[in-house]
Amino acid sequence: MQDQDRILSTSELERVVQEVVAATPVTDIHTHLYDARFGELLAWGVDELLTYHYLIAEVMRAEFGRTSPEEFYAMSKKEQADLIWQRLFIGNSPISEACRGPITVLGALGLDVASRDLDEMRQYFADKTPEEYIDQVFELANVKEVVMTNDPFDELEIPVWETGGAGDPRFKAALRLDELVNHWEQTQPILAGRGYDVARDFSGKTCDEVMRFLAEWREKLSPVYMAVSLPDDFAFPADNSQARVIQDAVLPFAAKEDLPFAMMIGVKRGINPRLQMAGDGIMGKADIKAVGYMCANYDDVKFLVTMLSRENQHELCAVARKFPNLMPFGCWWFLNDPSLIDEITRMRIELLGLSFVPQHSDARIVDQLVYKWAHFRNILAKILVEKYGDAMRSGWIPTRAEIRRDVSGLYSDNFWDFVG
Ligand code: FIX
Numbered sequence: 001m002q003d004q005d006r007i008l009s010t011s012e013l014e015r016v017v018q019e020v021v022a023a024t025p026v027t028d029i030h031t032h033l034y035d036a037r038f039g040e041l042l043a044w045g046v047d048e049l050l051t052y053h054y055l056i057a058e059v060m061r062a063e064f065g066r067t068s069p070e071e072f073y074a075m076s077k078k079e080q081a082d083l084i085w086q087r088l089f090i091g092n093s094p095i096s097e098a099c100r101g102p103i104t105v106l107g108a109l110g111l112d113v114a115s116r117d118l119d120e121m122r123q124y125f126a127d128k129t130p131e132e133y134i135d136q137v138f139e140l141a142n143v144k145e146v147v148m149t150n151d152p153f154d155e156l157e158i159p160v161w162e163t164g165g166a167g168d169p170r171f172k173a174a175l176r177l178d179e180l181v182n183h184w185e186q187t188q189p190i191l192a193g194r195g196y197d198v199a200r201d202f203s204g205k206t207c208d209e210v211m212r213f214l215a216e217w218r219e220k221l222s223p224v225y226m227a228v229s230l231p232d233d234f235a236f237p238a239d240n241s242q243a244r245v246i247q248d249a250v251l252p253f254a255a256k257e258d259l260p261f262a263m264m265i266g267v268k269r270g271i272n273p274r275l276q277m278a279g280d281g282i283m284g285k286a287d288i289k290a291v292g293y294m295c296a297n298y299d300d301v302k303f304l305v306t307m308l309s310r311e312n313q314h315e316l317c318a319v320a321r322k323f324p325n326l327m328p329f330g331c332w333w334f335l336n337d338p339s340l341i342d343e344i345t346r347m348r349i350e351l352l353g354l355s356f357v358p359q360h361s362d363a364r365i366v367d368q369l370v371y372k373w374a375h376f377r378n379i380l381a382k383i384l385v386e387k388y389g390d391a392m393r394s395g396w397i398p399t400r401a402e403i404r405r406d407v408s409g410l411y412s413d414n415f416w417d418f419v420g
């Protein structure tokens, strides 16, 4: 060990951890971002930032009795952004986590947030191209690559995959299977229409044909994993089409092709359908038994799992201790708030050491990479200072190289080592 590499005081520890946590580039393993080839699917800029569905839910609370969801959605994007700015940032102090996000982004871009002048901020984005803005944000957020969410049933995405040419190598694909797994009754006729010999009751060649569909999309996308979001009442094994598709097609394909399967468990869609996407959410805790069963019975499959309920977090860690083919990841959606990230990340470190993927951004707008990662880096630094500090008090001297290795694992290497 190089002497100058050893960290000998708490103040030095703090300085080194903060430096490493800020300077280490991130692989963002789950986003809803797209590279520039995808045209209108790629969202960026201040009006998009302000009309993020988290903020739509908040403005609809604030506008209760004034603007209905239908009236809101009938507005132009600019009008929606104006209303959100007016109601949540001017008529109210923007201190919820969703409001804090745009403030962090605009401040980091060097804009004068104190002026509160939205039109002036809009000017900043007016002459930028998406390509140059993506470069700027990746640099500012210190993100080296992001994983997209790619739906093989999305009419806007399909032509890009069919004819699109080479994409931006910083944007990796993930094969998203919500339609296939959760809406078999609707997707079976679509698959049949595309020439796959599939039957609604799974008879005949159905499972082989679904695997052929997966193989063809794997070929087109080169995804780093397959993924699905699942409701809180997800059960496995079970006698329903959701479990059937997973059991007879997705898991055998994952094992055969060594392609990890990511499960995002606990979402209830359309809790308030009038809010459209902003009306999706959580209504209960999921049953961890499904995860435990899958890890035990499919030990040739790698599972990346995030769960939406706070109440599921501890048992997810406990199951991961027993199954190395389970990689917990991220603080998803309503858990992506500082107090909960702090709690969950601490618990994961205490139970799993450094062997998990602590965060993903879930960014839908390029700009959000800046705030989602800046906020997380602050929290992680505090936790690591405390944890290395505990070891130091017993005489364990960490080195800069070890801290760099650990942070690099949390931000990127754990994911890549796991997916292979
Ligand atoms: O299913 C998902 O990937 C979720 O992340 C989304 O459905 C959700 O709308 C979201 O953006 C949460 O952050």
Ligand code: ZN
Binding pocket: 030, 031, 032, 362
């Ligand atoms: Zn997502």
